[in-house]
Amino acid sequence: MKIKKILIANRGEIALRIIRACKEMGITSVAIFSEPDLNGLWVRRADEAYPILGDPIKAYLDYERIIDIAKKAGVDAIHPGYGFLSENGDFARACERAGIKFIGPRADDIDLYGDKMASKTAMKKVGMPVLEGTEEPIIDIKEAEKIAKQIGFPVIIKAAFGGGGRGMRIVRSEEEFKDLFEAATSESMKFFGRGEVFIEKYVENPRHIEVQILADTHGNVIHLGIRDCSIQRRHQKVIEIAESPSLSKDTRDKICEVSVNALKKLGYVSAGTVEFLVDENENFYFIEMNTRVQVEHPVSEVVSGVDIIQEMIRVAEGEKLSITQDDVNIRGFAIEFRLNSEDPTKNFMPTTGTIKNLMLPGGIGIRNDNALYEGYKLPTNYDSMIGKLIVYGKDWEDTVNKARRALDELNIGGVVTNIPLHRAVIRDEDFIKGKFTTKYLDEKLEKLDIKNEDIFEKEEAKAKFLKELVDELKKQ
Incomplete structure (x- = not known):
């Protein structure tokens, strides 16, 4: 079935990401929005938009109301993005009962992998190493x-x-x-x-490694390489990398192979992520499976050249994946920096404000995934992530250099963010050498030189100085 109209059951940058994929595929996009999200950029960019009033969080979780909107809008399918309803098997079933395609895995698979014990048992039966x-x-x-x-x-x-x-x-x-x-x-x-x-x-000082999987209903399962998500704070990912600057190729290949083989045997369909802990001797152990598109999916896209959202849509249509494993050519490295409205100099206290003096970096290898614009007031009802900066380079050194330059260009005025943390990390010698585990931030945080500064204000001061210089020269 060819999908002609998709409702995005989400908000923020992932909603805008899915809308862009729809536009490229000639698919009509439908947004939903809570009252605080009335002025969201994804709401403005969607072909159609419908309000879901009431408690802002519950609004995006009320799948009966969302499905009712989908019916009235005449959509063929719903994409849940990540978070909210993305790993809710009951929502997937409700979509199918309503005659609407759920763009994601089967409901039973969502239930299976959402139960950590059941998923661990299932993976163990098909040869996956577990703790x-x-x-x-x-x-x-x-x-x-x-x-x-x-x-x-x-x-x-x-x-x-x-x-x-x-x-x-x-x-x-x-x-x-x-x-x-x-x-x-x-x-x-x-x-x-x-x-x-x-x-x-418990594995002491591990690396957190994950494999991006795509699978269709015709038995084809491929991987898009690995991601190193070791840099975390309180078990929340902060920086993600594709591939890994320190893991050996042999181990990377083994992790990808065992992931593909396991999901083939288990009959998995759509996008998914298999997550592992890797110890100091590069022994790896399955920890969980995520049945959705990940926040960090862009790094896999830029190193592989594959659009994960579009592949999910094709799979939901019953089509084969547009690429085979032989077509996947992983090149270079990519780093994703999660941009959060929080103050890293004050124990990451949540912040809010109205966006001003927004300056996004550009150039070869730079991707900005956000739904920000000048004058946009950040809602206080959701988590602190407001966007992502993704940087791609031909090798690790090139990627780090590009990231340093891009972070120095990036400015989100009007609100305190964690950008200064990223600027400090990208200059840290251990990070530059690829030496980091899940304990990296715990051990480094107090040592990193984190400074809150507004790039726009610095450039304004420079412009003022140069104007005064020009005025002085005119007088001579």
Whole structure:
């Protein structure tokens, strides 16, 4: 079935990203928006837009109302983007019942991989290396403590029905297990409505590596190389890289091969990401599968030349992937910097404001994914990410040099952002050498030279000085 009209069940930069893909494919785009998002750039750029009033967060989660809008708008399909409803199997089923294509994996696969224990068991059965740990979600503290002793400390406790670092605790000794287990289950209940957790062996100082997968309904499964997402703060990704400047080619190839083989056996369809922890000896272990397009998908796109959103749409139409594995030629490196409205000099306190003096970098290898414009007032209802800067270079050194230059050009006036953190990281010797793990920011943060500065103000001061110089010369 050829898709002619798509509703984007999301907001912000990912909504605009999907709208752009639709326009290139000649597909009519439909946006939805909460009241605080009335002036969103994606709302302005979409062919049609419909309001969803009420609580701003709940509005984007109310899939019955969204499907009702989709029916009235006469759409063929819905793309969920990332976050919100993107990994909600019930939403995917509701779309299908309404005769609307869900652009993403099958509902049963969303459920399977959304359950960390079930996905771990499924992956293990098809030959994926996994960390030693519990086979089933657990909430009984005595049983949990017994299992932790059997595995051997350190262990990590993770929410069985959540993610993003919530409900997660690292336990290094038997003495601290009880308090940390109770903290993890309590937090899991608060954020996900379920207190169950699972326990597994903790890998010290790992790298966080993931594989971008695309699969169609004809049995074709390909990868677009790996991403190194090791630079994190509180288990939240901050900088993502494709490929990895420090992982050997042999290990990269093995991780990609085992990911493709596993998803072929499991019959996965659409875009997805297989995530691993890699230890200091380059042993790798499956940790989770994400059944959606990732925030960091642009780095895979720029090194492979493949448009992931467009491929997702083709797969939803029942078409074969437009490329085979032999067509995928990974070239160079790409770095994505997540741009957040937060102050890195004040413990990353959330910030807000109205965008002014917006200066976006350009040139070869520079991509800006955001929905910002001068005069746009940032809503305070959502998370702090307001955009992404993606930089591509022919090799690691070229990419780092381009990123340094691009970050020095970038200015988002009117609101304090984490751009100064990125400027400090790109100048750090360990980062330049590709020496980083998931502990990088924990160990570096206090040592990095992070300075809040407005590039526009510096350039204005320079312009003022030059004008005074010209005026002085005129008098002579």
